[in-house]
Amino acid sequence: MSFGGPQWPQEPQQPGQQPFGQQPGQPGQEQYGQQHGPYEQQHGQQYGNQFGMGVPPGPQGPGGQPNPFPGAEAGPTPDWGALADASAAGRRRKRWLVIGGGVLAALVVGAIVATAVVNSNKGTGTAKNGTVTPTGSAAPSDSPTPGPTFSSVAPPPPPNPKDYISDEKKDKAPLSAEGLFPGKKLTMSGRAYKKGATSSTTDCASVTQGGLGAVLKKNGCDRVIRATYEKDGVAITVGVAVFPTEAAALKAKNQASGGIAPLAGAGVKDFCRATVCLRRANSIGRYAYFTQAGFTDGKKVTTSDKGVFQASDDLGTFAFNQIYARGKSQAAAAAAGAPQE
Numbered sequence: 247m248s249f250g251g252p253q254w255p256q257e258p259q260q261p262g263q264q265p266f267g268q269q270p271g272q273p274g275q276e277q278y279g280q281q282h283g284p285y286e287q288q289h290g291q292q293y294g295n296q297f298g299m300g301v302p303p304g305p306q307g308p309g310g311q312p313n314p315f316p317g318a319e320a321g322p323t324p325d326w327g328a329l330a331d332a333s334a335a336g337r338r339r340k341r342w343l344v345i346g347g348g349v350l351a352a353l354v355v356g357a358i359v360a361t362a363v364v365n366s367n368k369g370t371g372t373a374k375n376g377t378v379t380p381t382g383s384a385a386p387s388d389s390p391t392p393g394p395t396f397s398s399v400a401p402p403p404p405p406n407p408k409d410y411i412s413d414e415k416k417d418k419a420p421l422s423a424e425g426l427f428p429g430k431k432l433t434m435s436g437r438a439y440k441k442g443a444t445s446s447t448t449d450c451a452s453v454t455q456g457g458l459g460a461v462l463k464k465n466g467c468d469r470v471i472r473a474t475y476e477k478d479g480v481a482i483t484v485g486v487a488v489f490p491t492e493a494a495a496l497k498a499k500n501q502a503s504g505g506i507a508p509l510a511g512a513g514v515k516d517f518c519r520a521t522v523c524l525r526r527a528n529s530i531g532r533y534a535y536f537t538q539a540g541f542t543d544g545k546k547v548t549t550s551d552k553g554v555f556q557a558s559d560d561l562g563t564f565a566f567n568q569i570y571a572r573g574k575s576q577a578a579a580a581a582a583g584a585p586q587e
Contacts, residue, residue: 407573411531427473434560439475442514456504
């Protein structure tokens with residue numbers, strides 16, 4: 247603030263410093279720290295001791311006070327306490343203005359956010375209890391949630407593979423020697439057998455020995471598929487006879503006499519000719535299967551020839567598994583809704 251002239255220094259000057267707003271040595275101005283006669287002698291020591299600095303000399307103003315600016319009309323002595331109070335009050339007002347402005351800005355931001363939230367909730371349903379339920383949402387949480395429903399009707403059981411190999415009306419999958427006896431060898435429990443010749447015929451009696459041909463014919467045999475395997479001088483022929491029904495196959499097994507004719511070729515020599523061999527018969531579904539096992543050197547089979555019995559068991563088990571696998575594949579296709587071939 248200005249009081250009738252240039253602004254007073256805000257803080258006392260130290261001895262030897264220049265006064266605020268003055269340049270040393272300019273005409274018409276005095277420098278602090280010079281001697282100025284009786285006034286300096288009478289009052290300089292008092293002000294110098296009080297403020298730690300000299301008092302600028304010059305003509306006296308009203309009341310005997312020194313004129314702070316020589317050549318200018320001196321006014322009344324400033325009230326330093328009032329000036330300090332005014333300055334402090336100004337700082338307080340400025341601080342309150344800053345605080346008030348911050349509070350006002352926070353209130354404005356809060357109002358904007360609240361308005362945005364209200365606008366974003368438009369289009370949603372508000373329940374009577376004040377909760378907001380989004381449009382198209384499910385029922386309120388206090389409503390009972392419906393549990394899963396289950397049909398009281400039990401699902402049908404999966405198809406039984408045996409059903410598809412027991413009746414020719416269902417058993418429609420292709421049937422061939424390669425389909426029943428694939429590859430060039432088979433392995434059962436680590437025992438490998440080399441495959442020899444295979445054959446398929448609808449003249450069932452032509453591939454039999456003894457009375458088996460009459461039995462097959464009487465029970466309505468449709469086809470006989472044969473395959474021969476050999477291991478360590480033991481040869482085995484397995485013959486699968488196909489019938490219209492399971493009952494017919496079961497009768498053929500129970501009535502069997504004689505055996506399936508051995509099938510040589512494809513690296514397997516003649517066997518079971520004019521000698522004793524091991525014959526067996528069994529059935530599953532509408533299939534009856536027969537085995538004949540013996541030595542390729544013509545030796546007779548005895549009860550002590552464990553290798554021949556093992557080979558007969560392995561080939562019988564393999565035939566059973568192949569026929570049952572045929573039923574499983576057709577049952578799986580039926581369960582998946584695939585058309586039968």
